[in-house]
Amino acid sequence: MTRYVSSCFITLFVLFLWRVEDIADACKCSPPHPQKAFCDAEIVIRAKVVGKKAVSNAIKYDIQQIKMFKCPDQVIHAIFTAPSPAACGVTLDLNKEYLFTGKLETGRMYVTLCGYNPPWEDLSAAQKNSLTHRYQSGCDCKIIHCTSLPCPISTTDACLWMDWGTNNSQNLACIKSNGSCAWK
Template sequence: MTRYVSSCFITLLVLFLWRVEDIADACRCFPQHPQQAFCNAEVVIRAKVVGEKAVSNAIKYDIQQIKMFKGCDQVIHAIYTYTTSCSVTLEINKEYLFTGSLNTDGSMGIGMCNFIRYWDDLNGTQKKSLTQRYRTGCACKIIRCSSLPCPVSAPDECLWTDWLLNHGQSGPQAKYSACLMSFDGSCYWYRGMDPSKK
């Protein structure tokens, strides 16, 4: 009997771990530089979350849009995150930077793979880049470099090396740089103000 219970426990444990791994796999996100997130998104806004309600297979967050950096001409009043392994939990009365998709009803859709940050966690260079720099570099390609060698293969590429020192999306290129295109079609990193370098 003890052997049977032990066997059942092991089987259940294996099934549980397989299911957890399956759920985790469903929401693997490719790391993006903030500029890539901006360029890939249909909508980029600064907004304050003012309400929350469960609706069918989603959570609806009512928002007060403060500024639209990219998107449509209309004001967005609601953001939806679908109740899957990729859903996002937001705090009421907090201001965020949201990148996401535009739904047909004029609302916004977000998930874990979108670039979503507390507005106050962004530095001055990132905030300034949202208004102009990121957009002007959308024709460039940012290539993530996580191990050497990682050469640039085309002139329209910028090599993102924050990952070499395990800084990831908190590294200096993510925080203070934008990949911009020069007049000859080549791309280069433009570095904004980093207070730590004064």
């Protein structure tokens, strides 16, 4: 009988370790460059959060849309996100304005922790200006995030992003000019 109990205990322990690893890997991502987030998003808006409600497997934030930057002819009244940061859900403050970059699914806007959804007041003047004037024109360029040296770049349609602990390149846009992309 002890051999049976021991075998069951080992099996349960292995299953437990397997599940812990799944839970630990729940939401992993590095913050995107604002232009990359803009170009990858289906919809980009500035909005004020005015309400919050838990709805089947999601959090619904009621918003007042202030400005549409991408996805014309769409009025958004709510933003949906996963119920917790562990599931890549975004936590937002009521009565605060944000820039939201997200996806549309069945007429609903979804945002995640891996997207770019900063408070509006945290954006620099250059970033706010780029939302209407530069980011869209640079969507043909690739932004390659370099996390350690060396960072080789072998194409002319890309900009190397080496923003280690500073916000300097967050104020720049990768724009194509004369057949190649460069930070401007």
